[in-house]
Amino acid sequence: MILNRRRFTYRRSPSHQHEWHDSLHAFGVRADADPNLSFDSVIEAWGVGQIVFLGGDIRCLTVTPMSADESQWSSDYLFLKLVTSGSMLVDERGGVREFGPGGIVLLDPQRPYREIFPERMTGVSMRLPRRALTERGFRSTLNRAHCPDVSSPDVQSVRALIECVASQSYVPQVHVMQRLGDQLLDLMDIVLDVPPAAGRVRTAEAIVYKAKQYIERHAGDPDLRPASVAAEVCVSTKHLARLFSAQGVSLMRYVLSVRLDRAARLLTATPWHRNLVQQVAQQCGFSSASHFSHAFKQRYGIAPADVHRASEFSTPPKPSLAAQA
Template identity: 25%
Template structure:
């Protein structure tokens, strides 16, 4: 699955590129998908990338972009503030709100695109993270900074278990964001976000367990089932639906993996907690409009 080259063009996907500095505007991006996580490489001459609110649509998808400069520097403007990142530093901006990113000189940058649901944050919950650089030389920030460099250099060498790699990247990012938010958010908000992140990590590690239910999760974290449902409701879902969708998403990713073609479809379901081939097939068809067998045949 090699990187695919894409040439930047004005207003591509609601993104406007405005020439405002000396130097060549030409550049290109390359991207690679790891499950639901995407890694992009952007390089080129000085530029500005602007996305005004009028060009943002709900269908664009909700994700947080984490950037790590390999050369040059980036100025990120969002949520009424701006930050400058260079070297091993990390900086974020959110796709659901207007932003501007300026590269004042030739640059090379790797970026991680994380869907909100994978990191346990709503679009509003990312506001404390945007346009604020943080160190990439210590703690969790250092792990993420090095990971992005490694994915940029060696991403094409990953052959199997791509969805699991994506989950691992999302888990590390979630831990990093929780640490960041803890220093700036209200205690009540931190508690909710920390619970959501912990629950998501707990569930993803136990998808194969048929006894995994909202009640077992609530008991594990010593909260009432009603409170757990309230937290998930703020994210537009329920604990039961989220667990089911995570299981189905894992099955879908494994059915797409050529390295797992030798596994029977029923076993793919069991690896994510669906015991009973007909039950798994029905849930998969209800979610994706196609049976697991038909999905695998389509490649």
């Protein structure tokens, strides 16, 4: 997902207040403000792959999720909230919990709750796609607010990474943002307290997703075989082949596709030199330059040696694994 940074500020004028409420409704929430105390509250929104970040510097607000009938955000996503300064209260089923600096809570907008900000608070909210969590074998629904153990070094590391991503002022390339978003999603089992892999419900989607992750990491190995991928995800080679076939592609055809996509990006990003084709073939796991050239021309209709002379040749940004699944 590509979402340029958008900034919303609560002002005293009725026109600004109307714009504030409309903007937040687009993100599936209502924010009740105090006209005398909430002014200059600011929320910024931007995308990192499949994740939408909402960074807030807010004062004296009460935030509630919109219903699933009013916004798809409620049915399709979970929210992770991280407090960086000040405090936030979560009122759920009559019970109120307070979160101070460093506090983390995950909320399911399909369950009624209120976020109350009695004074100034800065923090980050992440919109997490339920489908992406399910693909990874993580739980994607919550019966109530979930509070990970913030004293855990693992949770602290995830929190530090979220804060780092939220604070960056530069904008990487789209494919880098997609990869970064996927890596953040891969870490959500830590804050969701998912049991070890042996105790998880292993769906077909989750197995294929993990297999694709392994292939992405090892596509440059010419000895990559179905048996090694199957061993990594703890299933038989035949079972893994059936799971890939159900998605309309064989496992090794998928490996070839990953290698060719990577090769195309390398060819367009690397200055031309005499041994470039052989070098790219080796880096992308092809057994020989001739095999690589034949497969590349079949895929793109052009020899890899001619890419640097073809001004119109381009490759799409690397898709996220979730989009491929």
